[in-house]
Amino acid sequence: MFRFLDTTLRDGEQTPGVSLTPEQKLEIATALSDIGIDVIEAGTAVASEGEKEAIRLISDAGLAAECCTYVRARRDDIDSAADCGVDSVHLVVPVSDLHITKKLGKDREAVYDMAMDAVSYAKERGLIVELSGEDASRADIDYLSNLFRDGVSAGADRLCFCDTVGLLTPERTAEIIPRVCHAPLSIHCHNDLGLALANTLTALNSGATCAHVTVNGLGERAGNTPFEEVVMALERLYNYDTGIKKEKIYPLSTLVSRYTRVPLATNKPIVGAMAFTHESGIHAHGLMKDSSTYEPLSPELVGRKRRIVLGKHSGSASVKSALNELGYKPNDKQLNEIVRRIKEIGDRGVRVTDADVMAVADAVMLLECRPVIEMKQFTIVSGNKIIPTASVTMKVNGQEITGAATGAGPVDAALRILQESVSVVGDIRLEEYHVDAITGGTDAVVDVTVKLNRDGRVITSRGARSDIIEASVEAVVSGMNRLLRSENENRSTDSD
Template sequence: MREPQKNRLPVMNRHVSLNDTTLRDGEQAPGVAFTTTEKLEIAESLAAAGVTEIEIGTPVMGVDEMETIRAVVARRLPVRLMAWCRMTSLDLDAAIESGVQAVNLSLPASDIQLAAKLGLDKAGALQVIDHMVRRAAAAGFFVAVGCEDASRANRDHLARVIETAARAGASRVRLADTVGVLDPFSTFELVAQLVVQSPIDLEFHAHNDLGLAAANTLAGIRAGARHASVTVLGLGERAGNAALEEVAAAMAVFDGADTGIELTALPGLAAQVAWAARRPTAATKPVVGADVFTHESGIHVAGLLKDSRTYQGLDPTLVGRCRRIVIGKHSGATAIAHVLSESGRDLDPDLAAAMVARVRREAAETKSTVTATRLVELYDGMCSEGSLIELCGSKSAVRERTEATVLRPGRMQ
């Protein structure tokens, strides 16, 4: 009998940098506007969490943006601070004035965007890239070239962009799925094809329009990208970006890859960004949502209590969380007994079936879980009812015995 084939997928690169763009691309989410203080605090938290590169903003936007960027630069955080720029002299001059160490010079790569936005053809785009990258490199910047809409661009043109950028002095090229049209398979194919031709590092930048940003990012990394753009909570325009917490946790789980991110810092970082963005975090948000390590189903809880691996793919302690068992419509006697035991109660086996029925009825009526406090109240009430019934039953038996004793002499007469 043939041995089953082992997984032949390439091993995920173990040395990948997650470059955070929460303060630039994340802030482009509708209605999000961070204050200078919030940007400073978020930048400090990102650095403390192990992020090594932060895309801090767009200097050419105006005085307020420039002052904020300068304030972050002045903190001298142990990270590379990058400014996002269009590939124009105006934007580059603003970046020089801001004091950042790195620039991402962005230019459309697809025919659609080159024509509609800039009126350029591919040859004209290559000339602009060569000129602006040389100028930025001469100014002492770490230079990355951003290929906007790379997912819809001609592959040969992308290869020429990479070659031109590298020759002019760029250290990295960013492949952006600007409108979120890739899937993991096409992402892998795109990145793998370009990696073998590229003399410099590639970065993948995903958008979540079809809910595939994190999956596409992992595919890009597995294909050979050494950098990936992420934002905390996947914050970003339209459906958002690849989430820092999802990509970092997934890399740790799948391949034990070390991104340098302190995973236990992610919940606090997510809460901080959610508050600053004035956006509530969904309870089901992977890694950081309130309910993602919460279990109600009786079958699941019974398995978890025997071996946590039965229904737990991501160890919550890895990301600074803990498992939680709640009681609801789908809970069984094992879960109820477990929660009661945490309150110093032992579930009477004779009451187990009735208790399960009572809990399920309450959960259905309230369309909610049953809190531990309420569970104890229900159980204590049921025990009291049982004691009363037992007491009444005992009194009835005594009365019957007494009546029988009184009547016997009469029968003998």
């Protein structure tokens, strides 16, 4: 059975600009344990007092996963780790001549002696030891093999081969890994040249039994091997049961993205926004007949949902499906006109939102959209040493409501008071907020797209203005009006 050591909280946190609080680390560690990770590398105990606190919190949490910490071949590092109550140490020693001479200023014999002493001392402290060769892909393999073999004799429980700067190829991986498997071996890859996943899978196929991974592929430079990609490649391509609770992959991914403030690449496999999003008419038409036509795996498998977006590539089948989901029943003539107008919007380089589709459908089908919300006025107060505050007066179903709210910024304050003001007719949550600049310069037009949720019904809406607050308010109010329309409203027509 392959195992997973997740180093999101150590190597992943070394992503420039990322800094997690002890409480955030504990929440992520709990999610990692719940999803089925075997070992959690919780951090580096000697890094700071905050890091020690986080490691203690995780080690004392009673998680099913083994709690591990990174240590150098130094007794004080090992003491710090043991004092935090961890189960194991990831004991890293440089093994390439480049690292040995340039970084440490030592020779091979000195590093060998340091490694043997550290392994023996860590075992004396009652720790499980994973002896790891840093920059192993540039090391002399005979030297590395001897160090690993003797490390096991000194008490190391596991070994780890580190491709520290991502220079392995799958062919080289297949050649090297069998030569260093003197104990259960982990593979630790970096993605500098985009081969981390391929090298990790090759190593597992060549004798390694554990993959070092990070959620979303976080890590220094181009990151580490992405956890979600290894799991789904093993499951889907090799029919291997990883034991991971796959339906929790996307919630875990978004949790890590939120706390690290590292957004997911739009086209990232498995967890990116476009991984299960389709626009092309041919693709969408095929998906409606059989989802496997244009999807390698079901989005529900990883805790996601499929999404069909409309634009200039959309065909009548996907537009009709979207309209039906929004409650519209156009006849064939109306459908053709709606498709034509949607393509026109897409041709202008503008993303087509649900609110756009509904507005087009209303116009073509001669349906009246009676606004539930009518904005009378809104005011924003913000500035140096002033808490951003928004006040609004609006009519909601004919009832005039005035209120105010503060926020982290002027846009946040405005959106908060809008949500509070419509609570009398429905609980509407803002799920996503995205801003694009359409034109350049200080008077740039901004395009704000929002995703709103009311009782599980989700709608996207858009606002475009030169003022970001006005664009945001326009997008939210438009979306809210569409969400709050009567569910019994007749959106079909008998006319041809």
